[in-house]
Amino acid sequence: MVAVTVSQVTKRFGATEVLKGIDIQVPDGHFAVLVGPSGCGKSTLLRCLAGLEEVTSGSLTFGERDVTSLQPRDRDVAMVFQSYALYPHLSVRENLAFGLKLRKTDAATIKARVDEVAEMLGLGPLLGRLPKALSGGQRQRVAMGRAIVRRPALFLFDEPLSNLDAALRAQVRVDIRKLHDQLGATSVYVTHDQVEAMTLADVMFVLNGGVVEQSGRPLEVYEAPASRFVAGFLGSPAMNFIAATTVAEPGGEGLRARLGDGSVTIALPPRDGLGAGRSVDVGVRPHDLELCAQGEGDIELTVDFVELLGPEIHAHGVLAGTKVVACIETSAGAGIGIGAVIPLKIRRLHLFDRESGRTLR
Amino acid sequence: MGKRGIIDGRENEEPTARVPGPAYARIASLLVGAATLLSAAPASADEDAPIQLWHAYRGAEEDALAAIVARHEATGGAPVELLALPYDAFGSKLGASIPLGEGPDLYIDSHERLGDYRVREIVAPVGDAFEGEEGFRDNALAAVTLDGEIWGVPLSQKCVALYVNQGLLREVPATLEGIAALQPGLPEGVFALAYEAQGAYAHAALLGAFGGSMLGPEDSFGFVGEPAIRSLDLVQSLIDRGAVPNDADGALVTDLFRAGKAATAISGPWLAADLGETDVDYRVVQLPKVEAAGGEPMRPMLTVEAVMLSPHGAQKPEVRALAKLLASREAAEIRQATAHTLTARSDVPLPEGDAFLRAFADQAEVAIPMPSSPAMRATWEPANRAIKAFLRGELDAAAATEGARKRFDDVRRPPPPPASPTPLIIVVGLMLLYMAFGMVRAARSGDLGPALRRSLPAYRYVAHAVIAIGLLVLVPLIIGAATSLWAGRPETGHYVGLANFVDILTARGGPLLATGSFYLVLLVTLLWTLSNVVLHLALGVSLGLILARPTMKLRGIYRVLLIIPWAVPNYVTALAWKGMFHRQFGAVTGLIEGLNRAFGLSMEPIAWFSKFSTAFTANLATNVWLGFPFMMVITLGALTAVPGDVLEAAEVDGATRWQRLWKVTLPIIRPTMLPAVVLGAIWTFNMFNVVFLVSGGEPDGTTDILVSEAYRWAFTREAQYGYAAAYAVLIFLMLFSVTRLGEWRAKVKADREAAAVAEAVAASGGAH
């Protein structure tokens, strides 16, 4: 129930700078997700928020309070660890009550709150057990419960689902979001799973190499990635990138892109300040490639491998010397096999500057 | 073998009579072989075997013996096999072999053991090995004569005399008081006389001047009455005048004299050997006279080394001939020339101008042969304690010596009357019957056959371990337990049932918390164990926590340094610490003096071993030093099992550093530490070395723990093995029940947890 402001935060471990000036704002009650590839500094940032690491420079503000140099226990945050970090020597009930006891809460309140949370998470029958007698999913719930029971102003999650199997992950993902809505506290959630990021976030921060590459609502970021990195990171299968050079439309106003080895050109929608002869990357999401009638396609793909996923088909092929994937509805694409040449319409494309990787709008 | 039975369970197909498998055959043949060997051993001892001669000589004395034996063989004597044994092990080796008809035909030992050996029948009268009284000194003959018969042929004599540092003292005063009067004129830090004032052996010389002796007539305690009191008062006055160091032991006397810090010293020929090549210009003279005793001379105890014959050796003429030769004039001359020892013969002239031997020879004339009665051994402990208690100022001389007499009489109290072995036989019989009954029942229930057959192959794998454990652990345990039902000396002992236990548990009829009573010693042992374990844990865990910190630099070096105390053999450490706690010359006193100098303080040096509290502290410090590395290592290991993120979770949950330690780290490592604590407690409970070597039970046996007390009953109090064994059994029972209790509680707890889990699983219907 606080707004979180991270401004100009850097963090170095010895000579290596892990966070290189992070600016983040999470409005009160929002669910923020930090995504990024492994090693980009997500956990480090989260641990800085928790107070487990000191920032090298910059400041952290929770609501009105500057917490930059406060101890973890004075920050009123709760954290759910990737490995759950349950107290192995305490029963589930004692695990839940631990933080409250340290804060000298009276016994009746502790019992009421623990029971309430146990009820909420379905932990009732497990209260007497030690963590070693729990399954992975149960441990995860206890870890959640331990955070919830404290009623903190801010929840921090560090990849809390990564140790669960796929089915359970999907279910708990939903539970977490529901709990958040129910409790109304601000949450910061770290993951490198872009599905979790997309589904959970009110606001999403894409980290890369210690800087925030882009932030915004998940769909905005998905739809309008600010850079080639963000575009490639979000979406599954990942966006197809094809190196290209812009050429003037022979005898026309617009521009075309000569793709890869130059064997294919496609028409480009107009872009501000884009002239001919620029080196660019053309990005097309696999789902933006649509099967069409022979001769109507923007491109033709020679299929060399097919994955059947049920609702859709992933057709892999080579376009102008670059590997490309297209996602086609199973009903439309029945009968596509290896060696087939399929015409595809490009529904939407993104253009990125080759040098900087920034999106050209 | 037996496989078919395992697979289809058709036991009736197994042949009923089995040929033993190869492994059993091997074991059986081994047993048979061992039996044959044992029975054949006496028979194989044929007539031509060389004469077995055991001794405890080293160095020049050993050379001299070898030379004499070589001459004997060269002149056509029977071949001789020499075996040198450590002096301390000598008696027990003789006792273990001679009664079986093995061991030496003859051996060389100190005369004071004769009484003991005679009772144990490991020595026989020398018969014609003794050539007649003419050639021997009277004192030497008196020493080996028991009830009018000669039991050993005297070789040499040893006693203490007075060493004089000629650099400090030109003229030696004739009296002890005269020597003490020199003190004011001596340089700072030099004592007029160094000797073991607190030891009964050295004190005996003074006692002798007053006409007393440690062992009185008819094996009564001699260190009482007028001579005891007056001799003690004299020592006190010598110490009060600063003429004699208060608590010197043998090593310190040597050091003081060698360093020129003692004008005179009372010691034996061994001091000369210890001094070796030294700058100190010294000579040896007879011990002074004592004015307070009317000018009588000090009369030290005399030890005579003699050839003794084992009963089987005494039968053989060639053995007796060898004994005679060893004691002959020629042999004595060789010994005197080679080893510079004082011969027991009167007809061997001393080398011209050898003042050293002359002095010891004169001294031996007035020395008193140490009584050879077995009761002599029981005088040392009470006499030593009485002297110490008196010099500490705890008791006056009369009370101290009277107390010593009581203690002596208590130790020498006749063993309990023989008890009827019937109850024991009935109990053992019932147990056997019960076992037999159980086996029959198991056999009849029909499970035994297949069960046995199934497990037989497994027994093959564990057989050697079972046999080894049985021999090394079970057999000694049973023998030890059985010994506790006997009383008296080993060879004359008899079955007394539980009388030893009754004696111990009733504190020998005295007050329950009297000095040396079982209960007081038990209390001290518990205090000892508890304080040690607490300090081991506190120190070990703290250091472990510090060393485990990731920010710690040079961790490896510290770890090795801190483990060193553990790696050094503990008796070495114990002796080093004892030295440090020495009142006059220890490192601790040095430290106090250093502090005094540096800060102008006036702290008194502490006499560590004269009060229970300080003596206990000294023991404790030593054992804590020895014990903390173990706990530290265990802690370091246990700490690796504490996940870092759990500590971080606690931090976020609001725990301070201190709360994280007490509520997270320590509870998590607790289960790993617990067995180590139990082990440490057991080790400490039985930490004989430290108690025995550092305080030695001082003052007055109050810092003794149960094991050291048991040791004293067995080895310094008349070899009361049964009584000592009863102590050992009680110690065993206590430790055993405590560990079982611990295991039982752990099991109950585990069961309760398991039940809770089962209940919860049932309740949750096995969700997730």
Ligand SMILES: Nc1ncnc2c1ncn2[C@@H]1O[C@H](COP(=O)(O)OP(=O)(O)OP(=O)(O)O)[C@@H](O)[C@H]1O
């Ligand atoms: N205590 C530390 N000392 C030195 N370097 C560290 C430390 N902690 C993290 N790093 C480095 O900082 C970088 C970021 O680490 P961080 O744990 O934040 O990554 P992450 O984004 O959480 O990755 P993942 O998705 O794999 O968990 C990594 O290169 C890591 O090696």
Ligand SMILES: [Mg+2]
């Ligand atoms: Mg991480």
